[in-house]
Amino acid sequence: MAGTEATASTETKPKITLIWLNESRAQRIVWLLEELGLEYEVKAYKRRKDNQAPEDLKEFHPLGKAPVLIIDGRTLAESGFIIEYMVDKFGPNLKPAESDTDNYLQYRHLLHYSEGSLQPYLLLALVASLIKGAPVPFFIKPITSRIADQLSKPFITPNLVSNYDYLESLLKDQPFFAGKEISGADILLSFPVEIASGRVGSWFNKEKYPNLFAWMDKIKERPAYKQAHDKVAKVEANL
Secondary structure, three states: OEEEEEOOOOOOOOOEEEEEEOOOOOHHHHHHHHHHOOOOEEEEEOOOOOOOOOHHHHHOOOOOOOOEEEEOOEEEEOHHHHHHHHHHHHOHHHOOOOOOHHHHHHHHHHHHHHHHHHHHHHHHHHHHHHHHOOOOOOOOHHHHHHHHHHHHHHHHHHHHHHHHHHHHHHOOOOOEOOEOOOOHHHHHHHHHHHOHHHHOOOOOOOOOOHHHHHHHHHHHOOHHHHHHHHHHHHHHHOO
């Protein structure tokens, strides 16, 4: 099922369409587009009853994933690449200057780190939680719980702790991940940080990660973030 919403006149250039899927990482691309002040259309899709993306998404990319951004007829996939391309082309204010070498390199690194290093462990955490919560007969439940625990305790959780400790350290002396100003890296990292509380366990809390929680409070106060949140809520209501 798809729904469509335009932010303004479709005659405005560049012509941008965001292929959006509920309960996906596409929300942060909405935030990116709001930060960039670009006009765009959202073509929204709803997950199937089995929680998989609908086959219709393969119309836009062979993998059938979201988000996908179509700009002037060209298709961009992968959130890190979308953010990198759009910031380079439309938002130089959303990345450190190259002369600020340390933060510039950190920004580039984080665009790859988020999806390449952190996100796989979050996916494994989700798989473990699904195994543990699977609707199985009561006499099999101890087995599925043990399998999930054997994945989580020695492997998934220690790696997640290391990753969130790393992110916490990056905010020790500056308010954003790549300097004193917000960048595309903050937009990309918003998803794995914001979902951590519900996915990784009670150890991810304000006492252990005060810098990350303060950072979340800051980004949620940005007008573009609020606009993106309102737009996503409206899109979801129309699905």
